Amino acid sequence: MNEINSRLTKCFTAVFPQMSTADIPTSSTTTFEEWDSLASITLVSVVEEEFAMQIDPEDIEHFVSYQSVFDYLTAKQTA
DSSP states (O other): OHHHHHHHHHHHHHHOTTSOTTTGGGOBTTTOTTOOHHHHHHHHHHHHHHHTOOOOGGGGGGOOBHHHHHHHHHHHHHO
């Protein structure tokens, strides 16, 4: 799980360079104003590249927080 955390944090840092590393684990679309629809698509793209996976378009709507993305990746890794 720690590997997923560090790689996902790297993705968030790339998409949201203005966000502090300490704020990343609690970030969401409601707590971080810069996280808009364009940023969501960019984040999905970066996550797909980092984790060498294809994210189903219908799953993207659930990517609304760091935790939700982490949970998605964790579920995919254990499946």
